[in-house]
Amino acid sequence: MARLFHVPLSPFCRKVRLSLAEKRIECELAEERYWEPSPDFLRRNPAAKVPVLKIDGKTMSESAAICEYLEEAYPDPSLMPRGRDERYEVRRLVSWFDDKFHQEVTSKLLYERVNKKIMARGFPDSRNVKDGAKAIKFHLDYMSWLLDHRRWLAGDTITLADFAAAAHLSSLDYISDVDWNRSQSVKDWYATIKSRPAFRSILADQVPGFPPPAHYADLDF
Amino acid sequence: MARLFHVPLSPFCRKVRLSLAEKRIECELAEERYWEPSPDFLRRNPAAKVPVLKIDGKTMSESAAICEYLEEAYPDPSLMPRGRDERYEVRRLVSWFDDKFHQEVTSKLLYERVNKKIMARGFPDSRNVKDGAKAIKFHLDYMSWLLDHRRWLAGDTITLADFAAAAHLSSLDYISDVDWNRSQSVKDWYATIKSRPAFRSILADQVPGFPPPAHYADLDF
Structure with missing residues (x-):
């Protein structure tokens, strides 16, 4: 199964999570405190940033490059138009x-x-x-x-x-x-x-010390 | 002919200039003092940044999007691999x-x-x-x-x-x-x-007040 190293509120991680979910690619989430990088994490991504995605036997970084890859490797449903x-x-x-x-x-x-x-x-x-x-x-x-x-x-x-x-x-x-x-x-x-x-996992996020407001997960906000 | 609004030392503009030149797309350069944006320039790009490329009847901004467009519209020679x-x-x-x-x-x-x-x-x-x-x-x-x-x-x-x-x-x-x-x-x-x-135009750049060192344009530096 794919595995995404992320932090919950990072918009770059959320973009990748949304792409994965929309394409119904099963993915395990692993929180990564990238500002305290471990040698393990630096080996996964020398840029010391999230998101890092392990998928198809590869370890990928840079959200734009990841999303273009997902689009090419998992084109259905497509998140890019044709023209x-x-x-x-x-x-x-x-x-x-x-x-x-x-x-x-x-x-x-x-x-x-x-x-x-x-x-x-x-x-x-x-x-x-x-x-x-x-x-x-x-x-x-x-x-x-x-x-x-x-x-x-x-x-x-x-x-x-x-x-x-x-x-x-x-x-x-x-x-x-x-x-x-x-x-x-x-x-x-x-x-x-x-x-x-695809948005469900995003709406379920909880960051310790920062409880979300009631409207955050409310579909009728 | 295509027209690129740029500043000479911007790496984002240079990346687009190199792509255009490598693909032998003729392009006129127009210097744009984007930090003193004119209404004309803001109409071309509401992000008030360079590069801005006028090509194929369109006005484009964001260097990554421009380079991907050039790759799709002018695939020969290609600057992206196949796999x-x-x-x-x-x-x-x-x-x-x-x-x-x-x-x-x-x-x-x-x-x-x-x-x-x-x-x-x-x-x-x-x-x-x-x-x-x-x-x-x-x-x-x-x-x-x-x-x-x-x-x-x-x-x-x-x-x-x-x-x-x-x-x-x-x-x-x-x-x-x-x-x-x-x-x-x-x-x-x-x-x-x-x-x-493709590099020739880059090596000919001159910024007033900042003369380049002798080795800058020297192919045998």
């Missing part, structure tokens, strides 16, 4: 969330509020938290604009782009940092994606 | 350089020494420069280890992974921040890639 223009748009949006959104929002809210405490690296920097809280509004508005023109973020079908976005938003929702009242389109999109079977 | 394990390895290494190497080395050396001056954002932070100078040694050793086992970084053939790595190293070489004496394998690899016709 090259549509595939470009999916990849652009995955990078948008994993790079820009991560830098401007996730790292400033989740990492300040949760990771710093778990890793015993001091207190949240209030300037960062303020910047993150401001930036998420721009991103929700951008998503809202996309969803007013498209059924899913990258087009007519659900793709990796939706999972990348939902991975970040679900981690932030765990600490109540998403204002779902800002955009009805975004809320509807999240309600639909949240009700997929 | 899915080999493709995974290429993508893993592209992420390694564009994410980990960028964060640990490029952002700490190039951005401190060059970007801060060009953007009028103060002086280099000596702590960052010191950290970057230390981290590049680990990365050169990792590349050396890979190249002792393989002809090119990801395997037997030249791929996007080599161009991603060469894009970062060439930008750092422009400011003399690469110790080519650390590894003969890395030096030989760079000498080979540097002599490709």
